[in-house]
Amino acid sequence: xxxxxxxxxxxxxxxxxxxxxxxxxxxxxxxxxxxxxxxxxxxxxxxxxxxxxxxxxxxxxxxxxxxxxxxxxxxxxxxxxxxxxxxxxxxxxxxxxxxxxxxxxxxxxxxxxxxxxxxxxxxxxxxxxxxxxxxxxxxxxxxxxx
Amino acid sequence: xxxxxxxxxxxxxxxxxxxxxxxxxxxxxxxxxxxxxxxxxxxxxxxxxxxxxxxxxxxxxxxxxxxxxxxxxxxxxxxxxxxxxxxxxxxxxxxxxxxxxxxxxxxxxxxxxxxxxxxxxxxxxxxxxxxxxxxxxxxxxxxxxxxxxxxxxxxxxxxxxxxxxxxxxxxxxxxxxxxxxxxxxxxxxxxxxxxxxxxxxxxxxxxxxxxxxxxxxxxxxxxxxxxxxxxxxxxxxxxxxxxxxxxxxxxxxxxxxxxxxxxxxxxxxxxxxxxxxxxxxxxxxxxxxxxxxxxxxxxxxxxxxxxxxxxxxxxxxxxxxxxxxxxxxxxxxxxxxxxxxxxxxxxxxxxxxxxxxxxxxxxxxxxxxxxxxxxxxxxxxxxxxxxxxxxxxxxxxxxxxxxxxxxxxxxxxxxxxxxxxxxx
Numbered sequence: 001x002x003x004x005x006x007x008x009x010x011x012x013x014x015x016x017x018x019x020x021x022x023x024x025x026x027x028x029x030x031x032x033x034x035x036x037x038x039x040x041x042x043x044x045x046x047x048x049x050x051x052x053x054x055x056x057x058x059x060x061x062x063x064x065x066x067x068x069x070x071x072x073x074x075x076x077x078x079x080x081x082x083x084x085x086x087x088x089x090x091x092x093x094x095x096x097x098x099x100x101x102x103x104x105x106x107x108x109x110x111x112x113x114x115x116x117x118x119x120x121x122x123x124x125x126x127x128x129x130x131x132x133x134x135x136x137x138x139x140x141x142x143x144x145x146x
Numbered sequence: 147x148x149x150x151x152x153x154x155x156x157x158x159x160x161x162x163x164x165x166x167x168x169x170x171x172x173x174x175x176x177x178x179x180x181x182x183x184x185x186x187x188x189x190x191x192x193x194x195x196x197x198x199x200x201x202x203x204x205x206x207x208x209x210x211x212x213x214x215x216x217x218x219x220x221x222x223x224x225x226x227x228x229x230x231x232x233x234x235x236x237x238x239x240x241x242x243x244x245x246x247x248x249x250x251x252x253x254x255x256x257x258x259x260x261x262x263x264x265x266x267x268x269x270x271x272x273x274x275x276x277x278x279x280x281x282x283x284x285x286x287x288x289x290x291x292x293x294x295x296x297x298x299x300x301x302x303x304x305x306x307x308x309x310x311x312x313x314x315x316x317x318x319x320x321x322x323x324x325x326x327x328x329x330x331x332x333x334x335x336x337x338x339x340x341x342x343x344x345x346x347x348x349x350x351x352x353x354x355x356x357x358x359x360x361x362x363x364x365x366x367x368x369x370x371x372x373x374x375x376x377x378x379x380x381x382x383x384x385x386x387x388x389x390x391x392x393x394x395x396x397x398x399x400x401x402x403x404x405x406x407x408x409x410x411x412x413x414x415x416x417x418x419x420x421x422x423x424x425x426x427x428x429x430x431x432x433x434x435x436x437x438x439x440x441x442x443x444x445x446x447x448x449x450x451x452x453x454x455x456x457x458x459x460x461x462x463x464x465x466x467x468x469x470x471x472x473x474x475x476x477x478x479x480x481x482x483x484x485x486x487x488x489x490x491x492x493x494x495x496x497x498x499x500x501x502x503x504x505x506x507x508x509x510x511x512x513x514x515x516x517x518x519x520x521x522x523x524x525x526x527x528x529x530x531x532x533x534x535x536x537x538x539x540x541x542x543x544x545x546x547x548x549x550x551x552x553x554x555x556x557x558x559x560x561x562x563x564x565x566x567x568x569x570x
Contacts, residue, residue, distance in 0.1 A: 035157035042165055042180060049174055058176035066183050069161075073154045073289070077231075088231060088254050095287070103183035110182050114175035125170075132166040135185050136159075 007047060014044035022068075026075055034072045038065065054114065059107025063100040070096045147197060147284070147295035155191070155290045158184045191290035198284035199226040200255065204299035206277065211269050213308040213401075216245060219265040219277060221299075225255035230289070234263065235281040240392070241271030241305065250281075270392065272307040272400060274446040276300045306442055307401040310551040312409050316558045318376040318472035319497040326375025327413040336372035343369055377418070377431045377468045378410045380441070381491075383477030383484040384423025387450050388505035393547065395478040395503045400445050402476050402501060402551055407441045419444055420466055422484060424451025428466045457483050459490040467491070473498045478505045479531060479542075492538050499558045500535060500542045507546055539565060 018037030025033035042065070049055060074092055165181035168174070201224040211217050219236065235250040246266035255261060267277075278299035285292050321330040329338045342358055345365030358366040380403045387396040407417045411433060418431035419441050427448075429440055467473070473496050477484050492498045506528075511521035532542045541561035545554040 031153035035161055038161055046168060046172060046177060049176055055176050058179040062179045062183055065180055084253055106183050106186060107179040110179045129170055132170055135166060136163050
C-alpha cells in the first residue's frame with residue numbers, strides 16, 4: 001500500500017502531465033492526443049482512491065471528466081468559419097452542460113446501485129465481468145448496425 | 147453521403163472500456179461511474195445516427211461576366227430534418243476570389259428550415275469556369291459521426307477578357323472583294339476620291355467631273371477607292387508563357403486577341419483565329435457577332451499545353467489563312483517554333499504584324515555579375531530577333547500590361563510608313 005506522501009509524488013506528475021498533453025493537443029490541433037490526458041486523469045484518480053471508502057464525489061468527477069473531453073474536442077472544431085456562430089455556440093454549450101449534468105445523475109445512480117447489499121463472491125464477480133463485457137459488446141453491436 | 151466516425155467516437159469507446167476494465171481489476175465502483183456516461187453517450191449516438199436529409203440548389207446571378215466583374219452565387223438549403231452542424235465548402239479555381247461571404251462555412255439548420263447562402267465572387271481572370279462542386283459535411287447531434295460528400299450542382303460561368311482601349315486599327319496592305327469599311331487601294335466604285343481619268347464609253351454621267359472637263363475641253367471622270375472588307379487572322383502563340391503570380395503573357399495575349407477580334411468584326415471585316423501551340427486550334431474567317439462569340443469562347447479555352455513536338459506552318463489548314471489576309475500575331479516570342487512559323491508566313495507573302503507581349507516584366511534579373519550578363523545577353527538576343535523580323539518587313543511592336551494597346555498598333559502603322567519611305 002502506498003503511503004500518503006509517496007502517493008502525492010505519483011499523483012502530482014500524473015495531474016500535471018494531462019494539462020501539458022491537453023495544451024499540446026489543442027495548440028497543435030491533434031485530435032488523436034486528446035484521449036491520453038483523459039487516460040492519465042482517470043489513472044491519477046484511481047491512484048488517489050487507493051483503498052479508501054467509496055468516493056461520494058465520483059459522479060461530480062464523471063461530469064467534469066466528460067465536460068473536459070467535450071470542451072477539448074469542441075475547441076478543435078472551432079477552427080473553421082461559421083455563419084451562425086452564436087447559435088452553434090449556444091447549442092453546443094447547452095449540450096456540454098446537459099451531458100455533464102446527465103453524467104452526474106447517471107454516476108449518482110451507479111453509485112447508489114453499488115451501495116445495495118447483494119453479498120459477495122466469485123459468482124458476483126463473474127456477473128460483473130459479464131456485465132462489463134456486455135456493455136462493450138452492446139456498443140460494438142450498435143456501431144456495426146449503425 | 148459517406149459516413150465517417152469522429153475521432154471522439156473511438157476515444158470514448160476506448161476510455162469507457164479501459165475504465166470498466168480498471169474498475170473490475172481494482173474493484174473500484176468510482177471508475178464505473180466515470181465509464182457509464184461515456185458508454186451511454188456512445189449508445190445514444192450510435193442508435194440515433196441518421197443520414198442527413200436536405201435539398202441544395204445553386205444558382206448564379208449571371209452566366210457571363212467580364213474580368214473584374216462581381217458574380218453572386220446563391221446556395222439554397224432546405225432541411226427536411228434538423229442538422230446540428232453543416233459544413234459547406236465551395237472550391238474555386240484560380241481566377242475567382244471571394245469578396246463577400248466565406249467558404250468553408252459552418253451553419254445549423256432546424257427541421258424544415260430554409261436557408262440561403264450568398265457568396266460574392268470577383269472574376270480576376272478570364273476563363274471558362276464551372277462553379278458548384280459542393281463539399282458538404284453534416285455532423286450529428288452528439289458529434290460522433292460526420293456525413294461527407296460532394297454534391298454536383300455545377301453551373302458554368304464564362305469570364306470574358308477585359309477589352310483594351312482601341313480606336314484605330316492596323317490597316318491591311320490589301321483588301322478583299324466584299325464591301326466593308328476599309329478604303330481599298332484599288333480604284334473602283336466608292337466614296338473616297340482617288341484620281342481623274344478621261345471619259346470612256348460606259349462611264350456613268352454622275353461620275354463626270356464637270357470642272358476638270360471644262361478646263362481640259364473634253365470629258366473627264368472621277369475615280370474613287372471602293373470600300374472593302376479585309377480578312378484578319380489573329381495568330382495566338384500558345385507554346386509558352388512567362389508568368390508571375392496571377393498574371394502571365396498568355397493572359398495579356400488573350401485580352402489583346404479578343405479586343406482586336408472585336409474591333410475588326412465591328413468594321414464588318416472577316417476575322418479568323420489560329421491558336422498555335424501545344425495543340426492547334428483554329429476558326430475560319432467569318433464576320434458578325436456570332437463569330438465574335440465563337441472567337442471569344444475559343445479564347446477562353448486557351449491554355450499552355452507543353453509539347454516538344456516540332457510544329458511549323460504546314461500544320462495550319464490552308465483555308466485558315468486566306469490570300470491577302472492580314473495576320474496579327476500576338477506572341478511573347480519565346481518559342482522558336484512560333485518565331486520560325488511567323489517568318490515562314492511572311493516568306494509566303496502574308497501581310498504580317500507582330501504584337502510582342504513582352505515577357506520582360508515577368509522576369510527580373512538575378513543578382514550577381516554572371517546573372518546580370520546573362521540577363522543582358524537575353525535582352526540583346528530579343529533585340530536581334532526583332533531586327534530579324536524588321537529586315538523582312540514585319541513590324542514587331544512591344545506591348546506591356548498598363549500601356550494602351552492602341553499605342554502598340556499605332557507603332558505598326560508608323561513602321562509601315564517608315565518602311566515605305568525607305569523603299570522609295
